[in-house]
Amino acid sequence: xxxxxxxxxxxxxxxxxxxxxxxxxxxxxxxxxxxxxxxxxxxxxxxxxxxxxxxxxxxxxxxxxxxxxxxxxxxxxxxxxxxxxxxxxxxxxxxxxxxxxxxxxxxxxxxxxxxxxxxxxxxxxxxxxxxxxxxxxxxxxxxxxxxxxxxxxxxxxxxxxxxxxxxxxxxxxxxxxxxxxxxxxxxxxxxxxxxxxxxxxxxxxxxxxxxxxxxxxxxxxxxxxxxxxxxxxxxxxxxxxxxxxxxxxxxxxxxxxxxxxxxxxxxxxxxxxxxxxxxxxxxxxxxxxxxxxxxxxxxxxxxxxxxxxxxxxxxxxxxxxxxxxxxxxxxxxxxxxxxxxxxxxxxxxxxxxxxxxxxxxxxxxxxxxxxxxxxxxxxxxxxxxxxxxxxxxxxxxxxxxxx
Numbered sequence: 276x277x278x279x280x281x282x283x284x285x286x287x288x289x290x291x292x293x294x295x296x297x298x299x300x301x302x303x304x305x306x307x308x309x310x311x312x313x314x315x316x317x318x319x320x321x322x323x324x325x326x327x328x329x330x331x332x333x334x335x336x337x338x339x340x341x342x343x344x345x346x347x348x349x350x351x352x353x354x355x356x357x358x359x360x361x362x363x364x365x366x367x368x369x370x371x372x373x374x375x376x377x378x379x380x381x382x383x384x385x386x387x388x389x390x391x392x393x394x395x396x397x398x399x400x401x402x403x404x405x406x407x408x409x410x411x412x413x414x415x416x417x418x419x420x421x422x423x424x425x426x427x428x429x430x431x432x433x434x435x436x437x438x439x440x441x442x443x444x445x446x447x448x449x450x451x452x453x454x455x456x457x458x459x460x461x462x463x464x465x466x467x468x469x470x471x472x473x474x475x476x477x478x479x480x481x482x483x484x485x486x487x488x489x490x491x492x493x494x495x496x497x498x499x500x501x502x503x504x505x506x507x508x509x510x511x512x513x514x515x516x517x518x519x520x521x522x523x524x525x526x527x528x529x530x531x532x533x534x535x536x537x538x539x540x541x542x543x544x545x546x547x548x549x550x551x552x553x554x555x556x557x558x559x560x561x562x563x564x565x566x567x568x569x570x571x572x573x574x575x576x577x578x579x580x581x582x583x584x585x586x587x588x589x590x591x592x593x594x595x596x597x598x599x600x601x602x603x604x605x606x607x608x609x610x611x612x613x614x615x616x617x618x619x620x621x622x623x624x625x626x627x628x629x630x631x632x633x634x635x636x637x638x639x640x641x642x643x644x645x646x647x648x649x650x651x652x653x654x655x656x657x658x659x660x661x662x663x664x665x666x667x668x669x670x671x672x673x674x675x676x677x678x
Contacts, residue, residue: 314635315655317611319670321557321578322663326671328559329508329537331483337387337433340366349374353381360386369396369435376400376421382484384427390435393490393513397436402473402495409472409496410524413479420477420500424484431485437475438492439518442467446493446518448545452566452589453623461521461547461593468518471495472525478504478533487511494526495519498546502531510539520547528567530555543567548594551575556609560584561664568594571636577609582664587620596620596627599649602640612636614650615663632656633663 312320342365344355352367352374359365364385371391376398382388390396400421408417413425421437424430444467447460459465473495476486481504491498493516501507520526526547530536532554541563543549549565551558552572556579560569563584571579586596596619599608614634619627628634633656641647659666 314611314653315658318613318655318663321580321611321613322667322670324535324557324578325559325580325664326667327506328535328557329506329510329539330485331506334429334483334485335364335385337366337389337431340364340387342366343368345370346374349376352376353378356380356383356386356388360384364429369398371395373397373399377402379415379418379420379423381423381425382427382430382432385429387431387433388422388435389431389433390489393434393436393488395436396434397438400437400439400473400475400495401441403441403470404472404495405470406472406519406523406525409474418473419496420474422476423479424477424481424504425479427481428483430481431487432476432489433485433487434489436490436492438490439471439473439475439495440493441471441473441495442518446516446520446545448516449589449591452587454589454591456591456593460591464521465519468495471518474498474500476500478502478507480504482506484508485510489513490515492516493518494546496525497527497529500527500529500531501533501536502529504533505535507533507536508539509537509541511541513542514546515542515544517546530558533558537561538563541565548572548598551579551612552600552605555579559664567592568596568598570594570598570600571608571612572600572605574606575609575612577611577638579609579612580663581612581614581617583616583662585618588622590622592622597636597650599636599640607639608636610638612638613663615656615659633659 345368355367360383366387369390402418404418409419474497475491475494476499478501483506485508488511490513496519498514517526528549530551534557536558538560544566546567548570550570550572552575554576556576558579560581561583565586569581618630621627633653635651637649641649
């Protein structure tokens with residue numbers, strides 16, 4: 276596409292800036308800045324940020340790293356990773372086979388842990404942890420996570436199978452989509468799992484890191500937790516099942532106070548939520564196949580994009596396709612979270628949002644007695660016929676040309 280065509284696309288969108296704002300009770304959505312911008316101008320500004328979600332242009336992909344080693348024994352995994360990190364970075368290849376993980380593995384900066392394939396290179400996690408230690412803050416002393424990216428940059432895990440196998444029974448869930456709802460799945464504590472609160476992959480104060488092409492099966496707690504981090508890409512991962520997915524924040528695909536993260540073409544099954552909360556902003560959830568809800572759970576900072584996803588919740592799941600926390604327990608979503616081009620199906624009853632409508636997520640808890648809903652329809656879809664994320668990539672190209 277020529278630069279003139281790109282500028283035309285930008286011009287069409289900006290020409291709609293004169294559209295009236297979408298009403299929110301008696302005013303427009305809560306402003307996140309003091310400047311008097313229209314709603315579509317805020318979407319335009321946010322699109323520039325969304326185009327920068329995920330790893331940055333200077334991230335070095337594993338197949339371009341010169342230093343390589345091959346894992347020889349599970350007991351040597353941490354020491355081999357550390358040697359590669361101390362040498363300035365490189366790749367540790369996990370060959371075909373099964374390797375048992377019994378302690379937290381820390382991924383160093385600029386190191387890629389890469390399998391032959393997510394079917395052949397298997398890391399079997401056999402660790403235990405109790406709930407009171409599973410949420411704790413650094414320094415970590417227990418076994419709250421199997422793989423930890425802490426205060427690192429330029430690191431990745433790719434093409435691996437991660438399976439939690441500390442016990443000889445399976446998580447409580449159902450194979451069929453139409454199995455009747457049962458309280459025990461999400462709302463009853465199971466004493467058999469009270470020492471299985473081990474998250475699989477945990478990003479803590481990490482930046483410009485990637486999790487790509489992995490299978491993450493029957494986690495003890497969160498399959499993925501991204502906390503206090505920026506520019507994380509999670510792409511083409513298959514996530515299925517968690518032993519602990521009851522109350523108190525367990526069994527989440529979990530974004531906490533994180534920004535500019537890209538959740539792209541993920542497949543997620545049989546966990547509690549895909550949750551964006553506690554200060555998170557400018558994250559993109561795009562092109563995912565979800566059988567769990569997307570939940571703006573507790574006071575995100577707003578300006579997150581959820582686009583072009585298939586979101587179907589089973590009958591036995593406890594939440595709607597796109598949800599929020601409880602008004603009595605959680606803060607409402609932040610301002611200017613955008614939903615667009617999502618294909619939803621709530622327990623076989625059909626869509627909860629129209630695929631062709633661009634919505635704002637309400638940044639307040641609706642008063643249902645007044646007929647208020649949590650999705651605020653806009654007229655802005657005509658400005659972005661090819662989607663917001665695609666549009667944001669065009670904006671980035673224009674900016675790159677003139678920078």
